[in-house]
Amino acid sequence: MKFLAALLVVLNARLALSSCGHGTVLHPRAAAGEAVELPNFGYGADNGPTNWHGLSADNVLCAAGTNQSPINIDSTIPTEQPGFITMNVAVQDVVFENLGTNVEVVLTGESTIGGRQFALEQFHFHSPSEHLVNGEHFAAEVHLVHVAKDSPEEILVVAMLIEASGTSSVDSFDTLMSNINRIPTPGQTTTVPALDISQLATVANTIPFFNYKGSLTTPPCTEGVTFLVSTKTLPLGVDNFNLLKNVVKGNARFVQRGIPATENVLVSSFRSLPLKVRQESAANASVATTSATERDTVAEAVAAARLRRLTPFHS
Ligand SMILES: [Zn+2]
Numbered sequence: 001m002k003f004l005a006a007l008l009v010v011l012n013a014r015l016a017l018s019s020c021g022h023g024t025v026l027h028p029r030a031a032a033g034e035a036v037e038l039p040n041f042g043y044g045a046d047n048g049p050t051n052w053h054g055l056s057a058d059n060v061l062c063a064a065g066t067n068q069s070p071i072n073i074d075s076t077i078p079t080e081q082p083g084f085i086t087m088n089v090a091v092q093d094v095v096f097e098n099l100g101t102n103v104e105v106v107l108t109g110e111s112t113i114g115g116r117q118f119a120l121e122q123f124h125f126h127s128p129s130e131h132l133v134n135g136e137h138f139a140a141e142v143h144l145v146h147v148a149k150d151s152p153e154e155i156l157v158v159a160m161l162i163e164a165s166g167t168s169s170v171d172s173f174d175t176l177m178s179n180i181n182r183i184p185t186p187g188q189t190t191t192v193p194a195l196d197i198s199q200l201a202t203v204a205n206t207i208p209f210f211n212y213k214g215s216l217t218t219p220p221c222t223e224g225v226t227f228l229v230s231t232k233t234l235p236l237g238v239d240n241f242n243l244l245k246n247v248v249k250g251n252a253r254f255v256q257r258g259i260p261a262t263e264n265v266l267v268s269s270f271r272s273l274p275l276k277v278r279q280e281s282a283a284n285a286s287v288a289t290t291s292a293t294e295r296d297t298v299a300e301a302v303a304a305a306r307l308r309r310l311t312p313f314h315s
Helices: 002-012 049-055 171-177 198-204 238-248 265-271 275-284 292-307
Strands: 085-088 092-098 103-113 116-126 140-148 151-165 189-195 209-215 223-237
Touching: 085 198, 103 151, 103 189, 103 238, 116 238, 140 238, 151 198, 151 238, 171 189, 171 198, 171 223, 171 238, 198 223, 223 238, 265 275
Parallel strands: 151 223
Antiparallel strands: 085 103, 092 103, 092 189, 103 116, 116 140, 140 151, 209 223
8 A cells, every 4th residue: 555655646746736735846836827727626515525536536545545634633643842943934925816725825935844944835724724623623724835945745734723813813814814805716816015924933933833744635635744733823803714714615624533543534434334335336446556455445445435426325
């Protein structure tokens, strides 16, 4: 399975459609002047997280991967001390894009994280939060997507949890939300002049972060992504939270851990189905792989995908 996963990562590298990985080697940004590329996945019944693997063979890890994000963070997840992250982002004009599944801010910045150098490529929002802490969702979550300077395939996401607040709000979020009505439709972009995210960076530079290795939370669900999840929340004014929610709707993948260790959620739920249904579905799956073990695992994932399209079964 490891070999298959590694092979798929390589094959996916040039094909990926992902807002979480947008602007990285996994999903290079469209050149200046070209239309914004919109993903084919979403969060609905047909194109949502339980069927991302059914949208493209490139997305098989969304169903068969065993180290997926997001997760419910509990006491087993280690934390890094304040100062682990040093984010430096100059005041700059930024492009603010509506990607259909997300709104994304394209900017540049430098971060030193765990003593290594990273480039900040973009940040974007999920609502509600993708990560849970001890089972609790938050209003939203911002993903600051970094790539390692010495290894551009290596992706690190600084994820900061956001709470709606009646009394305070991060100023750069307010600036963005005051511009969000200029990009209500997928594919639209606008320029926000002189965005200053130093307030956000100061928080990131002075709090502990949970640290774990997972995956992109959007197709193709590529693994090996380092997640640093904030131990404290950032405030976003209620009115501005409602503006964000109005545009991104709901764009959080369900958590991927809390089931038998290192098993994919979809495969796990497939196992809970009656044996007869599993046998019939697995018999219909035809996937060329390199070993019986890999074939069985992927066949089950594919079968799980097909099950969603079956008419109600008789147990
Ligand atoms: Zn994301």
